[in-house]
Amino acid sequence: MKKVRKAIFPVAGFGTRFLPVTKTQPKEMLPVVDKPVIHYLVEEAVASGIEEIILVTGRGKRAIEDYFDKSFELEHTLVERGKHDLLKEVLDIPNLARFVYVRQPIPMGDGHAILQALELVRDEPCAVMFGDDLVFGDRPALSQLIDEYERSGDSVIAVTEVPDEDLSKYGVVSLEGEFGDSNSARIDGFVEKPLSLSEAPSNYGVIGKYVVTPDVMNMLERVQDKFKEDEIDGEIRLADAFGLALDDNLSIKAKIVDGKRFDTGSKIGMLKASVEVALSRDDLKDEFMEYLKGKL
Ligand code: G1P
Numbered sequence: 001m002k003k004v005r006k007a008i009f010p011v012a013g014f015g016t017r018f019l020p021v022t023k024t025q026p027k028e029m030l031p032v033v034d035k036p037v038i039h040y041l042v043e044e045a046v047a048s049g050i051e052e053i054i055l056v057t058g059r060g061k062r063a064i065e066d067y068f069d070k071s072f073e074l075e076h077t078l079v080e081r082g083k084h085d086l087l088k089e090v091l092d093i094p095n096l097a098r099f100v101y102v103r104q105p106i107p108m109g110d111g112h113a114i115l116q117a118l119e120l121v122r123d124e125p126c127a128v129m130f131g132d133d134l135v136f137g138d139r140p141a142l143s144q145l146i147d148e149y150e151r152s153g154d155s156v157i158a159v160t161e162v163p164d165e166d167l168s169k170y171g172v173v174s175l176e177g178e179f180g181d182s183n184s185a186r187i188d189g190f191v192e193k194p195l196s197l198s199e200a201p202s203n204y205g206v207i208g209k210y211v212v213t214p215d216v217m218n219m220l221e222r223v224q225d226k227f228k229e230d231e232i233d234g235e236i237r238l239a240d241a242f243g244l245a246l247d248d249n250l251s252i253k254a255k256i257v258d259g260k261r262f263d264t265g266s267k268i269g270m271l272k273a274s275v276e277v278a279l280s281r282d283d284l285k286d287e288f289m290e291y292l293k294g295k296l
Contacts, residue, residue, distance in 0.1 A: 007127035010113035012058030012104040048143035109235025130208025137259025149211040162205035170205030192239040219244040
């Protein structure tokens with residue numbers, strides 16, 4: 001079985017939910033305390049065995065490329081000032097993995113973004129990580145998906161239990177059986193953003209982490225071909241490829257990931273993630289806790 005060595009990050013979106021800050025700043029670069037969200041995600045991928053990070057960027061996203069690049073002037077200044085700890089942190093960033101960039105010329109959906117990286121992953125399973133979901137826990141969330149892929153050879157979608165009132169924001173899976181000991185189950189249906197509760201087949205919502213096998217990639221290409229043939233305007237979504245794959249009876253797994261999840265694509269999720277990280281940091285937690293207590 002081929003190893004999952006590469007991860008695609010579609011990061012070309014506008015980040016409208018965080019305007020005005022995202023007018024000049026990619027949303028993936030918004031900090032949770034002192035690291036951008038995308039840095040946490042790259043660390044998660046690397047800790048899961050990923051060697052190559054493929055960032056699908058677009059206009060206005062150059063800050064991401066600069067972030068994962070060397071910064072001679074900054075490094076020089078830190079050396080001169082004797083700031084060795086900070087220097088080490090800065091030097092480590094470009095060495096996290098091999099970084100590759102492709103552009104998505106027009107924002108035509110996450111599936112279209114992923115297709116821009118197709119030639120880089122052909123015939124290999126790959127991870128796909130959307131820029132929003134941080135999961136903190138003992139084991140990196142992506143590695144839990146990769147374990148399931150290695151067990152079954154199937155594509156794997158991360159899911160989490162979602163309360164009724166939030167289901168309309170998620171892709172919701174319908175399951176063939178129960179989640180077993182491995183916390184995974186075969187999917188037999190998929191409803192992207194159900195309009196009403198009665199349309200939601202379960203309470204398990206998709207979070208933006210996947211292992212995608214080449215056959216699902218082929219489905220994504222088929223979706224694109226259909227768009228071209230029928231001159232359809234609109235977004236090509238990874239969710240559409242999963243829909244086609246299920247129609248074709250391909251086996252796809254849902255996996256409940258262990259850990260505390262934060263949706264940094266929403267303001268409240270971003271605030272919660274910041275509090276969580278701050279309270280886990282020795283340099284911040286005491287003073288910050290005092291401050292929070294004073295607010296209660
Ligand atoms: C995407 C997926 C959806 C998933 C969500 C998780 O939607 O299409 O299935 O539940 O990410 O964040 P988006 O939120 O990008 O519209």
